[in-house]
Structures are given as structure tokens and as C-alpha cells.
Amino acid sequence: xxxxxxxxxxxxxxxxxxxxxxxxxxxxxxxxxxxxxxxxxxxxxxxxxxxxxxxxxxxxxxxxxxxxxxxxxxxxxxxxxxxxxxxxxxxxxxxxxxxxxxxxxxxxxxxxxxxxxxxxxxxxxxxxxxxxxxxxxxxxxxxxxxxxxxxxxxxxxxxxxxxxxxxxxxxxxxxxxxxxxxxxxxxxxxxxxxxxxxxxxxxxxxxxxxxxxxxxxxxxxxxxxxxxxxxxxxxxxxxxxxxxxxxxxxxxxxxxxxxxxxxxxxxxxxxxxxxxxxxxxxxxxxxxxxxxxxxxxxxxxxxxxxxxxxxxxxxxxxxxxxxxxxxxxxxxxxxxxxxxxxxxxxxxxxxxxxxxxxxxxxxxxxxxxxxxxxxxxxxxxxxxxxxxxxxxxxxxxxxxxxxxxxxxxxxxxxxxxxxxxx
Numbered sequence: 001x002x003x004x005x006x007x008x009x010x011x012x013x014x015x016x017x018x019x020x021x022x023x024x025x026x027x028x029x030x031x032x033x034x035x036x037x038x039x040x041x042x043x044x045x046x047x048x049x050x051x052x053x054x055x056x057x058x059x060x061x062x063x064x065x066x067x068x069x070x071x072x073x074x075x076x077x078x079x080x081x082x083x084x085x086x087x088x089x090x091x092x093x094x095x096x097x098x099x100x101x102x103x104x105x106x107x108x109x110x111x112x113x114x115x116x117x118x119x120x121x122x123x124x125x126x127x128x129x130x131x132x133x134x135x136x137x138x139x140x141x142x143x144x145x146x147x148x149x150x151x152x153x154x155x156x157x158x159x160x161x162x163x164x165x166x167x168x169x170x171x172x173x174x175x176x177x178x179x180x181x182x183x184x185x186x187x188x189x190x191x192x193x194x195x196x197x198x199x200x201x202x203x204x205x206x207x208x209x210x211x212x213x214x215x216x217x218x219x220x221x222x223x224x225x226x227x228x229x230x231x232x233x234x235x236x237x238x239x240x241x242x243x244x245x246x247x248x249x250x251x252x253x254x255x256x257x258x259x260x261x262x263x264x265x266x267x268x269x270x271x272x273x274x275x276x277x278x279x280x281x282x283x284x285x286x287x288x289x290x291x292x293x294x295x296x297x298x299x300x301x302x303x304x305x306x307x308x309x310x311x312x313x314x315x316x317x318x319x320x321x322x323x324x325x326x327x328x329x330x331x332x333x334x335x336x337x338x339x340x341x342x343x344x345x346x347x348x349x350x351x352x353x354x355x356x357x358x359x360x361x362x363x364x365x366x367x368x369x370x371x372x373x374x375x376x377x378x379x380x381x382x383x384x385x386x387x388x389x390x391x392x393x394x395x396x397x398x399x400x401x402x403x404x405x406x407x408x409x410x411x412x413x414x415x416x417x418x419x420x421x422x
Contacts, residue, residue, distance in 0.1 A: 013044065013047040013048055013051050014043075014047055015047075015071065016047045016048075016050035016051040016054070016071055016072060016073060016074060017043055017046060017047040017050065017073070017074045018073050018074075018075055019074075019075060019076065019077065020075075021073050021075040021085065022075070023073075023075060023085035024085075024087075025124060025125070026087075026088040026124050026125075026126060027085040027086055027087055027088060027124060028085070028086040028088070028091070028099075028103070028121060028122070028123060028124055028127055029083055029084070029085050029086075029121070029122040030083070030084050030086065030103050030118060030120070030121050030122075031081060031082070031083050031118075031119045031120040031121070032049060032081070032082050032083075032084065032116055032117060032118055032119060033080050033081055033115070033116070033117040033119055033288060034046065034049060034080055034082060034113045034115065034116045034117075035080060035113060035114045035115040035116075035288060036112065036113055036114070037111060037112055037113060037114055038114075040112050040113075042077055042080070042082075043077065044112070045112050045113050046074040046077055046082045046084075047074055048110060048112040048113075049074060049082065049084060049107050049110070049112075049113070049116065050071070050072040050073055050074040050084045051071075051072075052106050052107050052110055053072055053084070053086070053102050053103055053105065053106070053107045054070055054071050054072035054086060054087075054090055054102065055070045055071055055072075055090075069087075070087055070089055070090045071087075072084050072085060072086045072087070072090070073085050081119070086102065086103065088124060088126055088127060090102060091127055093126070093127060093130030094130040094131055094260075095257075096131070096256040096257070096259075096260060096299060096302065096303055097255070097256055097257045099127075100256065100299070103118060103121070104118050104291050104295075108289075108290070115286075115288040115289040116289060117286075117287070117288055117289050117290055117291070117292065118290075118291045118292060118295050119292050119294070119295070120292065120294055120295065121295055121298055123298065123302070123334065123335075125335045128302065128334055128335045128337060129335060129337075131260075131302040131303060131304070131337075132260075132263055132264070132267065132303075132304045133301060133302060133304055133334075133337035133338050134273075134301065134304055134305060134306045134337075134338040134339070134340055135263075135266065135267055135270075135272065135273075135304065135306060135338070136272045136306045136338070137306055137338040137339040137340055137341060138331070138339050138340070138341040138363050139338075140152070140272050140306055140307065140341055141341065141363070141365075144218060144220060144245050144272070145181050145217075145218045145220075146218060147181070149362055149394055150362060150390055150391065150394045151357065151362055151363075151364045151365060151366045151390055151394075152181045152182065152341075152365045152366075153179070153180045153181050153182065153365070153366050153367070153368075153383075153386055153387060153390060154180060154181060154182035154183070154184045154222065154343070154345075154365055154366070154367040154368075155175045155180055155182070155183065155184065155367065155368055155369060155372045155373070155379075155383060155386075156184045156185070156186045156367065156369040157171040157172065157175075157183070157369075157373070158369050158370055158373045158374075160186035160187075160188065160189060160369070161186070161188055161189050161192070161194075161195075162194065163194075163195060164194060164195060165195050165196065165199045165200045165203055166203065168195055168200055168204065169200065169203040169204040169206070169207050170207065171183075171373070171379055172204050172207055172208070172221070173207035173208075173210065173211055174378070174379040174380040174383065175372060175379055175380070175382075175383040176207070176208060176211035176212075176215070176219045176383075177211050177214065177215065177380050177383070178372075178379065178380040178381065178382065178383025178384040178386075178387065178408075179215075179217075179383055179384050179386075179387030179388075180372070180383045180386065180387060181217075181218070181219060181220065182219070182220055182221065182222055182246075182365070182367075183204060183208070183219075183220075183221045183222065184221075184222040184248065184274070184367060185200075185222060185223055185224035185248055186224075186276075186369075187224070187226075187250050187253075187276045187278035188278075189224055190224050190225075190226055190227060191227070197223075197225075197235065198238065200223070201221075201223055201238065201239065201242055201244070202242060204221050204223070205221060205242055205243065205244055208220070208221055220244065220245045220246055221244050221246065222246050222247075222248040222274045223239060223244065223246070223247065223248060224248045224249075224250070224276070225239065225247045225248065225249060225262070226248070226249055226250040226253070226254050226276075227254075228258075229254075229257070229258040229261045229262075232247075232249065232254070232258060232261070232262050233261060233262065233265050235247070236262060236265050236266060236269060236271060237265070237269070239269075239271060240269040240270070240271055244271075245271065245272055246271060246272045246273070246274055247262065247266065247271050247272075247273055247274070248273075248274040248275075248276060249262055249273060249274070249275060249276070249305070250276045250277075250278045250279070251275045251276065251277065251300055251303070251305060251308075252277055252278060252279040252280050252282075252283075252296065253278055253279045256299060256303055259273075259275075259300075259303045259304070259305070260303050260304070263303060263304030263305075266304075272306040272307070273304060273305045273306050273307070274305070274306065274307045274343075275300050275305035275306075275307060275308040275309070276309060277293075277296065277300075277308065277309045277310075280293060280296055283296065284296060284321070293310070293311070293321050293322070293326060294322060294325065294326050294329065297310060297326045297329065297330055297340070298329065300340065301330060301334070301337065301339075301340045302337075305340060306340065306341060307340065307341045307342075307343050307365060308330065308340050308341075308342060308343060309342075309343045309344075309345050309346075309367075310323050310326045310327055310330070310342040310343065310344070311323035311326070311344065311346070312344045312345070312346055312347065312348060312352075312356060313344075313356065313359040313360055314420075315344075315347075315348065315352045315355060315356055315359070315420055323342075323344075323359075323360065324359060324360060326342070327342040327360060327361075327364070330342055331363070341363070341364065341365055342360065342363075342364050342365070343364065343365040343366075343367055344356055344360060344364055344365070344366050344367065345366075345367035345368070345369075347370075347371070347420070347421040348366065348367070348368040348371050349368060349370070349371030349374075349386075349412065349416045349421075350368075350371065350385045350386050350388070350389035350399070350409055350412040350413065350416070351389070351399070351412065351413050351416050351417050351418040351419070352371075352418060352420065353366065353386070353389035353390055353393050353399070354389070354392070354393045354398075354399055355418070357390075357393045357394070358393075362394060366386070366390065368382075368386055370421075371386065371412075371416070372385075372386055374415075375408070375411065375412055375415070376411055376415060377408065377411060381408040381411065382408070382412065384406075384408040384409075385406075385408040385409045385411065385412035386412075388402060388403075388406045388408060388409040389402075389409060389412075392409075399413065400413065
């Protein structure tokens with residue numbers, strides 16, 4: 001039997017460009033920065049972005065019965081910034097891996113562009129609502145800690161790897177006793193022989209319980225469950241069984257499909273998810289290529305993390321980025337989706353807290369490692385100094401004045417002042 005195919009004549013790259021087009025409310029709109037290849041003008045390159053990320057190809061096709069029109073449309077060009085609208089039918093709802101394969105897939109390696117960067121996305125209601133979003137979001141400050149208006153606080157034992165289980169748990173106890181809310185694993189501590197996961201979880205929570213009894217304050221632990229998806233689900237079960245409120249996941253390195261699996265299990269277990277962004281800079285550090293931290297933050301919210309490291313508004317040791325703008329998006333109304341609590345971390349110490357809160361507000365978490373454990377009088381004093389800096393800032397009291405009656409803070413200011421580390 002001879003099959004008859006419909007030839008699709010006249011379908012060219014230019015058909016993916018329409019500067020008079022108005023996107024429908026149901027379409028995902030993506031903003032890109034592109035640098036065209038030397039033999040391409042901006043319109044040629046822009047049309048190829050829309051083509052390659054939807055249903056275009058370089059050859060004339062013969063398709064029996066024709067095809068559904070799922071073409072993306074580049075509808076705006078402003079200098080090197082373009083906007084592309086994607087029809088909703090192009091995506092499988094609730095499948096972030098598939099969505100990203102469209103909007104940040106092959107186009108990142110196209111010869112038609114020397115550089116391309118996904119800057120921002122405008123998520124339509126139907127696609128947004130196909131994802132769960134966070135379970136708790138910024139409500140963790142009061143649902144778990146009863147923190148009132150102040151930021152919650154956290155610390156990572158230092159060095160980040162190499163401590164024994166006993167050392168790690170005792171440092172956590174000292175930090176909790178000094179006034180901090182959370183002990184946190186760092187991104188590369190999971191289940192190594194020097195500090196096994198199950199031993200670390202049970203011993204740390206035992207110290208957590210002691211610290212809660214002695215201080216009368218709620219304490220918790222951000223334990224890193226990062227692994228293959230099945231192992232993460234097993235670890236989440238154990239965390240819940242042991243009475244902890246959180247799991248931590250390295251969301252970029254473990255992959256979004258795995259994050260979605262963890263989010264589903266955590267909904268059943270009532271656990272909050274703390275998202276560490278390790279490896280984000282592989283995508284977002286170059287200003288003219290990759291995927292922006294803003295978009296990574298958006299993906300993290302859709303996939304369901306409750307807390308996310310977003311930077312220090314140029315106060316810490318990490319490269320500058322639009323922390324304030326990212327945080328505002330994480331708080332924003334997104335078709336009714338729960339917000340995300342931003343986490344400021346990376347080179348912070350007590351002297352930077354007032355300016356940090358001035359820039360980012362009080363609805364954040366503040367995490368310091370060296371800025372706690374590097375205190376001349378040890379971890380408990382360093383934790384007290386960080387908490388005192390937070391309390392002073394929330395009360396509107398200059399920290400130098402507050403330090404007159406709080407020796408831990410005074411010592412921290414004498415050591416670090418208000419200088420930003422590198």
C-alpha cells in the first residue's frame with residue numbers, strides 16, 4: 001500500500017517570527033538574550049530559536065494528514081533581547097524535564113547563535129497549576145519555629161566535610177544553644193563513611209531535642225538526602241520517622257524530575273524541602289549564556305521547594321546577582337501558588353546582618369558558616385552573635401549599640417566589623 005503524505009511547502013524559519021503577534025494568556029512566554037552567529041542577523045537567529053525549541057526543522061517535511069500547529073513564535077526583538085511565545089499544547093503538564101527540554105534544550109547549542117541566555121519566563125495559569133508548588137513556603141518561619149517577624153537562622157558545621165558524626169552533632173548542639181534555629185548539612189555531605197547519614201540524623205536529632213528542652217525554642221535540622229531518586233525517597237521516610245521537619249536536596253545536581261518525586265513524598269510525610277542550589281553557576285554565571293538564576297528559582301518554586309538559596313545581595317563571598325528581584329518573584333502571586341522562603345548564605349557574619357535585612361527584608365532565612373564557627377569564643381558564642389545581630393536589626397537598634405550589652409556580638413564586630421569577605 002502506497003502511503004500519501006502531505007508536503008508542507010513554504011514552511012521556513014521566517015514563519016516562526018511575527019513581530020505583530022500578541023501571545024495568548026495560555027502561552028508560556030520566555031525572554032532570551034541572544035548573540036547571533038557572524039553569518040546571521042538578529043531576525044534570522046531569533047526565528048531559529050523559536051523553531052528549534054518547538055516544532056521546526058531544517059528540511060521540508062512530508063507528513064501524512066498534516067500536523068498540529070505547535071509552532072513557537074518570536075514576537076518581540078529589542079536589541080539582543082527577544083521574546084518567544086510557546087503554545088500550551090507543546091508541554092506535558094507537571095513534567096519540568098520536558099518543559100526545559102523545549103525552552104532550554106537544543107537551542108543552547110545552536111550554531112545560529114554564539115551565545116543564548118534564558119533570562120525570564122512568564123508562566124501561564126494552566127501550566128503553573130500542573131505543578132504542586134511549595135507545601136509550606138515562607139510559612140515555615142511560624143508553622144515550624146514561631147519566629148514572629150524575625151528571619152530564621154541556620155548554620156553549617158565547618159569544615160563542610162571531614163567532621164565525624166559526633167563532632168558534627170555537637171557543633172549543631174552548640175549552635176542551637178547559641179540561639180540559632182537550624183543546623184544544616186552542606187551540599188557535599190550525604191552518606192560518607194566518616195559521617196554516615198543515619199548516624200548523623202539520629203545523633204543530631206538527639207542533641208536537637210536536648211537544645212529544645214534547654215532553650216524552650218523550636219529547633220530543626222536540614223539534613224541532606226541528595227542521592228538517586230529512590231534513595232532520596234527512602235531517606236525522606238527515615239527523616240520523618242525520626243521526627244525531623246525538613247529534608248535538604250541539591251536541586252540542580254539531582255535533577256528536577258527527582259525533586260518532583262521528593263516533593264510528592266514530602267507531601268505525604270509533611271516535610272518541608274530546603275533547596276540548595278549547588279551547580280547553579282554552571283548555568284547562570286556567564287551573563288550572556290545559559291539559564292539565569294531567576295529562572296532556576298522559578299523552576300524550584302514550581303517543583304515544590306519551600307526554601308531556596310538566592311544570594312546575599314552582593315554582601316557575601318559569592319558573585320553578584322539580582323537577589324532582591326529573585327526574592328520578590330518568589331514572594332509574588334503566581335496563580336495562587338505558595339511562595340518560597342529565600343535563604344541568604346555565603347560569606348555572611350553578624351556585622352553584615354543589618355544591611356542584609358535592609359536590602360532583603362525580614363521574610364528570609366539567614367545562614368552563616370564561618371561567620372558563626374570562626375568566632376574567637378567558639379560556635380555557641382558565634383551563634384549568639386548572629387542571633388543578636390538579627391534581634392537588634394528587627395528591633396531597629398544599631399548593632400554597635402546592641403553590642404554594648406551583648407559581648408558575643410561585640411567580639412564578632414571587633415573581629416569582622418562590617419566588611420564583606422571574598
